[in-house]
Structures are given as structure tokens and as C-alpha cells.
Amino acid sequence: xxxxxxQYLTAKQRQINQALIALFPKEGSPRxxxxxxxxxxxxxxxxxxxxxxxxxxxxxxNPEGLIGPACALEMIHTYSLIHxxxxxxxxxxxxxxxxxxxxxxxEATAILAGDALLTFAxxxxxxxxxxxxxDPVRLRVVQALARAAGHRGMIEGQMRDLAAEGQxxxxxxxxxLHSKKTxxxxxxxLYIGALIGGGKPNQxxxxxxxxxxxxxxxxxxxxxxxxxxxxxxxxxxxxxxASRQKSTYPALLGLDQSRAMARxxxxxxxxxxxxxxxxADPLRALAAYIIERKR
Amino acid sequence: xxxxxxQYLTAKQRQINQALIALFPKEGSPRxxxxxxxxxxxxxxxxxxxxxxxxxxxxxxNPEGLIGPACALEMIHTYSLIHxxxxxxxxxxxxxxxxxxxxxxxEATAILAGDALLTFAxxxxxxxxxxxxxDPVRLRVVQALARAAGHRGMIEGQMRDLAAEGQxxxxxxxxxLHSKKTxxxxxxxLYIGALIGGGKPNQxxxxxxxxxxxxxxxxxxxxxxxxxxxxxxxxxxxxxxASRQKSTYPALLGLDQSRAMARxxxxxxxxxxxxxxxxADPLRALAAYIIERKR
Numbered sequence: 316x317x318x319x320x321x322q323y324l325t326a327k328q329r330q331i332n333q334a335l336i337a338l339f340p341k342e343g344s345p346r347x348x349x350x351x352x353x354x355x356x357x358x359x360x361x362x363x364x365x366x367x368x369x370x371x372x373x374x375x376x377n378p379e380g381l382i383g384p385a386c387a388l389e390m391i392h393t394y395s396l397i398h399x400x401x402x403x404x405x406x407x408x409x410x411x412x413x414x415x416x417x418x419x420x421x422e423a424t425a426i427l428a429g430d431a432l433l434t435f436a437x438x439x440x441x442x443x444x445x446x447x448x449x450d451p452v453r454l455r456v457v458q459a460l461a462r463a464a465g466h467r468g469m470i471e472g473q474m475r476d477l478a479a480e481g482q483x484x485x486x487x488x489x490x491x492l493h494s495k496k497t498x499x500x501x502x503x504x505l506y507i508g509a510l511i512g513g514g515k516p517n518q519x520x521x522x523x524x525x526x527x528x529x530x531x532x533x534x535x536x537x538x539x540x541x542x543x544x545x546x547x548x549x550x551x552x553x554x555x556x557a558s559r560q561k562s563t564y565p566a567l568l569g570l571d572q573s574r575a576m577a578r579x580x581x582x583x584x585x586x587x588x589x590x591x592x593x594x595a596d597p598l599r600a601l602a603a604y605i606i607e608r609k610r
Numbered sequence: 611x612x613x614x615x616x617q618y619l620t621a622k623q624r625q626i627n628q629a630l631i632a633l634f635p636k637e638g639s640p641r642x643x644x645x646x647x648x649x650x651x652x653x654x655x656x657x658x659x660x661x662x663x664x665x666x667x668x669x670x671x672n673p674e675g676l677i678g679p680a681c682a683l684e685m686i687h688t689y690s691l692i693h694x695x696x697x698x699x700x701x702x703x704x705x706x707x708x709x710x711x712x713x714x715x716x717e718a719t720a721i722l723a724g725d726a727l728l729t730f731a732x733x734x735x736x737x738x739x740x741x742x743x744x745d746p747v748r749l750r751v752v753q754a755l756a757r758a759a760g761h762r763g764m765i766e767g768q769m770r771d772l773a774a775e776g777q778x779x780x781x782x783x784x785x786x787l788h789s790k791k792t793x794x795x796x797x798x799x800l801y802i803g804a805l806i807g808g809g810k811p812n813q814x815x816x817x818x819x820x821x822x823x824x825x826x827x828x829x830x831x832x833x834x835x836x837x838x839x840x841x842x843x844x845x846x847x848x849x850x851x852a853s854r855q856k857s858t859y860p861a862l863l864g865l866d867q868s869r870a871m872a873r874x875x876x877x878x879x880x881x882x883x884x885x886x887x888x889x890a891d892p893l894r895a896l897a898a899y900i901i902e903r904k905r
Contacts, residue, residue: 346773351761394725403696403712403717417698422698423699423772424772426698426721427765428761430725431760431765433725433728433729434728434756434765437752438756438757441753450746454748457735458737461733465729465730465733466646466726466729470642470722470725474640474642474719
């Protein structure tokens with residue numbers, strides 16, 4: 316039987332969305348919670364939490380207590396988008412098909428809602444529902460998330476991204492930037508899933524390798540979509556990289572060579588997990604999805 | 611022998627500053643680390659980490675592994691100041707006697723450095739030097755910090771603070787605001803110190819009660835200093851609350867009654883820890899310091 320990725324994505328997205336909703340009070344939520352939910356529930360693709368769940372499956376695990384860390388990954392991703400969109404950063408007005416948070420609410424609320432999502436990600440790792448996980452594992456998850464999201468990971472990537480505006484980066488610099496900005500959290504998603512799923516060290520390493528390569532492909536496709544994508548489908552403006560004179564793969568290599576590079580990266584990702592059995596089929600399908608996606 | 615608070619503060623500040631410096635690379639630090647250090651090492655009073663250390667002493671403990679959580683408290687406090695000062699929030703230009711981070715660096719760097727300090731606080735709780743602490747204790751510290759700093763704690767207080775500009779709050783509303791904005795993290799500092807120090811449940815409760823009351827006094831004094839303080843000593847502009855039409859204790863009660871209320875609050879704090887022996891003398895002296903401070 317062929318693996319049905321659409322069905323898989325829909326089921327996992329529903330599971331993640333339900334878990335995210337369950338984390339917040341049902342009624343009478345104050346403005347800060349409304350703001351957090353506005354961005355969190357705006358229909359994101361849930362790529363990071365799904366990769367996390369799929370990595371656990373790939374090592375044969377489907378443990379209780381994985382959904383909390385998966386939600387934490389999405390919260391950290393969402394906070395980074397909220398702060399990235401701020402007037403003091405990229406000053407973007409549309410995201411996931413709706414006005415960005417500082418447009419829909421106000422700038423101060425957007426700053427604080429981003430802070431709150433980042434903080435809540437760590438709180439979520441310590442709540443009852445994660446008590447299925449042994450304490451040492453939970454602490455390793457806290458550490459992995461903090462490192463991936465922190466000033467030697469995602470934030471360092473964002474700093475490099477800001478510094479690169481109007482600069483001509485070469486391919487090595489561009490890869491280094493994105494291995495931090497996008498790659499660190501995607502790799503972390505694979506690591507957390509593999510760790511909690513009970514993967515052996517060589518399996519965890521293989522899945523991190525997989526993560527690095529799909530992370531690179533993911534970013535290349537993002538850059539390509541910023542050139543040729545449909546704003547209505549992507550849910551945000553296109554052409555913004557060019558107008559900001561950002562170094563991108565298409566700008567550096569052209570569209571065809573960028574597409575080829577993304578394909579090669581996906582090949583390497585699949586190569587990294589050849590030793591895995593059919594439980595890794597969701598990951599294999601996700602790798603293909605990343606390169607074919609239209610948003 | 612009388613307890614010498616100045617000597618105590620100087621020694622603890624040195625210990626905390628050394629620990630904070632040791633967390634960062636010695637040389638070649640990238641711009642994001644420079645920005646984090648700029649605000650972190652700007653000569654803050656280190657009230658929260660010192661309260662944390664003093665709470666551990668009060669229950670008779672002086673454990674290894676306490677300095678990491680103490681540093682984490684200061685990082686979270688510093689990040690909250692950085693974001694509070696942003697143009698999209700209070701738009702303040704001076705802090706701790708030097709230009710605020712977004713003035714000295716730039717707005718995007720200030721947003722990211724705040725994010726990075728918040729994230730690094732959680733990473734710090736998971737590093738080797740804290741392995742002296744049992745895993746369940748470390749997880750409780752992660753949880754306590756995340757809750758105190760999060761959208762039901764400090765951030766909720768900041769939201770209320772923003773909503774209150776130009777509004778006339780009554781005393782109950784003002785107290786509720788500050789019990790979140792300033793109180794939550796101060797109370798958390800006492801909790802963490804008491805927990806790691808090995809305090810019994812009734813001791814931890816007493817120290818949290820102490821924390822709530824000095825937190826209130828701390829905020830009242832902050833408000834008073836904003837009216838009558840010396841900007842050169844405080845290191846930031848005064849009179850800003852009045853020009854922003856902020857609800858403050860002096861605005862609501864007048865200076866004399868505000869001072870009386872701060873004194874009563876300190877009395878209640880001291881009352882909460884009467885059962886403690888001389889190991890709580892630093893806390894008693896700190897309570898007096900909070901009300902007498904000029905900055």
C-alpha cells in the first residue's frame with residue numbers, strides 16, 4: 316500500500332492543533348493569550364512538529380509525552396516569525412494569509428506575545444502531560460531547544476540575515492546563515508523526536524543528518540517561492556527578497572541551479588536514512604513534499 | 611557582630627558577575643553576544659539573584675548549582691528591560707546609566723538580544739555546572755521560571771501596564787498589575803533559592819510570602835524614585851511616569867502615604883520570616899535596603 320502523505324499531514328496537523336488549543340484556557344482569555352493564539356493558530360504547515368513526530372516513528376517509537384515537545388517547537392517557530400515581522404526587523408504586513416500580529420493588534424503586544432510563546436514553549440516541556448518522559452530526557456529536550464533557538468543557533472542566523480541585507484554573500488556564507496536560521500530548529504525537531512522515540516545514537520545521528528539536508532532544501536525552496544510563488548497560496552508577499560537586496564539561492568545561482576541544489580540536498584537526506592525500515596516512510600514522503608510544496 | 615549588608619552585596623554581586631561573564635566566550639564574540647553582554651553587564655543591582663542566594667542561605671543551604679539559576683533570573687530580568695525599553699514599548703533611551711540597547715546598537719539587535727537572553731536563561735539551567743542539582747529540582751526550576759516570566763506572570767503584568775497608560779487604576783488594580791509585572795519574578799527568586807537550598811514546604815511558603823511583600827515595596831519605591839529620585843544616581847530619566855500619565859502609588863496615594871505603604875509591606879515581609887534564625891539576616895537586611903535605596 317502506498318503511503319498517503321496528504322492523509323498523514325492532515326491527521327498530524329489535526330493532532331498538533333488540538334494539542335495547541337488544549338494548552339490555553341477555554342474562555343475569558345486575556346489579550347495576550349488572544350495574541351498568542353492569533354499567530355499560533357493561523358494555519359501554519361506544522362512542519363517542525365510533524366518532523367518531530369515522524370522522527371519518533373522512524374525509530375519505532377510512538378511515545379506518550381511527545382506531543383508537548385512537538386508543540387513547543389511550533390511555539391518557538393511562531394515566536395520567531397512574530398518578531399521577524401516586526402517594524403524593527405523585516406516590517407512585514409502579511410503572514411500565513413492574514414495581517415501580521417503587530418498589524419492586527421499592536422507592536423507592543425506583538426513583542427510580548429512573541430516573548431510569551433518562547434517562554435511558554437519551555438513551560439510546556441515541564442507540564443504534567445510530559446511526565447511520561449523520564450526527567451533526564453526532558454532536560455535534554457529543554458537544552459536542545461534552547462541551544463537550537465538561542466544565540467548560537469536560530470538567533471545567530473537571524474543576526475547574520477540582518478547583517479547580510481545589501482551584502483553579496485557567497486554560497487558558503489549563505490549556507491552557514493541558513494544552517495543557523497532555519498536549519499538549527501529543523502534539525503532539533505528531528506533530534507527531539509528521535510531521542511524521545513528511543514532511537515540509538517547512530518539513528519539519532521542519521522536523523523539529524525536528514526534534518527540538516529531537508530533544512531537546506533526547505534530554505535532553497537523558500538527562496539524560490541519568494542521569486543516565483545503565488546502570494547495568495549503562500550499567504551505573504553513575494554518579491555520581497557529582491558527588493559531588500561537579500562542574498563538568496565536564486566539570486567546567487569539562478570532558479571534552475573537552485574532547484575537542482577534543493578533536489579541534491581533531498582537526495583542526501585534520503586541517503587542518510589536508507590537503513591531505516593518502512594516506519595521512516597513518512598519522513599521520506601515529507602522530504603519529497605518539502606521540495607514540491609507551493610507554500 | 612552586626613551584619614554588614616554592603617559587604618554582603620558587593621561579594622554577591624562579584625560572584626554573580628563572574629558567573630555571568632564565565633557563561634560567554636572569552637574572545638571573538640559575535641555582535642549578538644556583545645549586545646547581550648552590553649545590557650547584562652551594565653551594572654545592575656542583581657536584586658533577584660542575590661535574593662535567590664539569600665533565600666538558600668536562610669534555609670541553611672549553600673548548594674552547588676545555585677549560581678546557574680541565579681544567573682538565569684538576572685538574564686530574564688535583563689531581557690524584560692531590553693524589550694520594555696524598545697521604541698514599540700516604552701521607548702526609553704537611558705537605562706542603568708548608559709544608552710539603552712536599541713540606541714547603542716539598533717532596534718533589531720535589541721529585539722534579538724532580548725530573545726537570546728530569555729532563551730539562554732533556560733539553556734543555563736541545563737548546563738553541566740548545574741548537574742549538582744537533581745533532575746526533578748532542575749525541572750521545577752525551569753517550570754517556576756517559565757511560569758513567573760510568562761503570559762500569566764511578568765508578561766501579563768506588562769500587558770496590564772500598557773493597557774493602563776492614561777487610565778486611572780484603583781489601588782487593587784495597581785497592586786494586581788505589579789504583583790505580576792515585578793512581583794512574580796521576585797517571588798520566583800525566593801522560591802528557587804528556598805527550593806534548591808533544601809527548604810521545607812512551610813519555609814518555602816514563608817519565603818514566597820516574604821518575596822510578595824518585598825516585591826510590592828520594591829515597586830512602590832520604584833514609583834517614588836521616578837518622582838523624587840536623582841536621574842544621575844538611578845541611571846535613567848525620572849518624571850516619566852507622570853508624563854505618561856501612568857497610574858503609580860505616589861499618583862494615587864501621594865508620597866507620604868506611599869512611603870508608609872512601602873514600610874508596612876516591609877514589616878509584613880519581616881513578619882513572614884520571624885521563625886528563621888540568623889541565616890535569614892541577609893534577607894532581613896535586603897528588605898531594609900529595598901526601602902532605603904536611592905536607585
